[in-house]
Amino acid sequence: EAGVAQSPRYKIIEKRQSVAFWCNPISGHATLYWYQQILGQGPKLLIQFQNNGVVDDSQLPKDRFSAERLKGVDSTLKIQPAKLEDSAVYLCASLRERLSGELFFGEGSRLTVL
Amino acid sequence: QQQVKQSPQSLIVQKGGISIINCAYENTAFDYFPWYQQFPGKGPALLIAIRPDVSEKKEGRFTISFNKSAKQFSLHIMDSQPGDSATYFCAARGTNFGNEKLTFGTGTRLTIIP
Numbered sequence: 158e159a160g161v162a163q164s165p166r167y168k169i170i171e172k173r174q175s176v177a178f179w180c181n182p183i184s185g186h187a188t189l190y191w192y193q194q195i196l197g198q199g200p201k202l203l204i205q206f207q208n209n210g211v212v213d214d215s216q217l218p219k220d221r222f223s224a225e226r227l228k229g230v231d232s233t234l235k236i237q238p239a240k241l242e243d244s245a246v247y248l249c250a251s252l253r254e255r256l257s258g259e260l261f262f263g264e265g266s267r268l269t270v271l
Numbered sequence: 272q273q274q275v276k277q278s279p280q281s282l283i284v285q286k287g288g289i290s291i292i293n294c295a296y297e298n299t300a301f302d303y304f305p306w307y308q309q310f311p312g313k314g315p316a317l318l319i320a321i322r323p324d325v326s327e328k329k330e331g332r333f334t335i336s337f338n339k340s341a342k343q344f345s346l347h348i349m350d351s352q353p354g355d356s357a358t359y360f361c362a363a364r365g366t367n368f369g370n371e372k373l374t375f376g377t378g379t380r381l382t383i384i385p
Contacts, residue, residue, distance in 0.1 A: 161314070190372070199277075199360050199375030200315065213372055248314055258303045258364060260373060262314030 159183065161263035163249050169269045175237035178266045180249030182230070188212075188252035190260065191224055191234050195245045203247075206232065239270045274298050275363050277376030284383055290348040292379045294361035297342070301363040305373070306335065306346045309358045318359070319346070351383045 162181040170176050182189050187208050192200035203222065205213040208229035217224070221240070226232040236243055246265040253259060277294045284290045296304075305320035321328045321335040321344065328335045334347040348355055358380050362373040 197378070199275075199362075199377050200373075201375070202372050205372055250314070258305065258320060259317045260315075262316065264312065264314050 163263035167267050173238040178234045180232045182251030186251035190250045192248040193245045244270045275376045281380040284351045290351045292346045295343045300366045302366045303364040307360045353383045
């Protein structure tokens with residue numbers, strides 16, 4: 158089975174510019190997550206989708222971050238305008254089923270804001 | 272608000288030795304405690320997980336010990352090998368059905384030396 162796909166793998170932008178990240182979860186996984194991982198820290202949840210509905214976006218900085226999951230499959234995460242502190246790896250993960258609990262992560266999109 | 276505290280931040284172990292990483296949680300409303308392994312440039316991958324109704328789980332060289340009353344759990348890696356060198360994250364999942372988000376610890380960078 159194919160893993161979680163993310164793109165781009167790397168992105169360098171200047172502050173106040175915008176950026177978008179794309180995620181394609183494992184086929185059939187209804188739950189999708191976006192995590193932010195700052196260097197040297199553990200992943201921090203930004204948003205959780207169940208199909209195309211938002212379950213939890215309490216830690217998403219909504220003044221600059223937005224995310225959507227159209228048709229309950231692919232998802233995009235957008236940052237506009239970017240700040241220096243947004244430099245991080247953005248990880249997408251999908252959940253097969255609650256019983257197993259196993260999250261499958263993509264390789265991440267590394268963002269550098271100059 | 273950190274709900275999962277992990278220690279140590281870094282660990283150096285000789286090949287063949289035992290690596291021990293500890294985590295403590297504050298919220299009692301967790302029902303699943305996984306450990307994730309992350310290699311540089313890759314997303315985290317599930318290593319082993321435990322539920323609070325058991326005190327220990329072993330899979331090969333990896334063992335989780337769980338102390339519910341102390342709200343602590345730990346990862347033991349027996350016969351540590353250079354290939355085990357990676358960053359390890361403990362995590363805890365909330366019990367709210369439909370909100371299966373993982374809260375991660377800050378990570379432990381493990382280095383196995385020959």
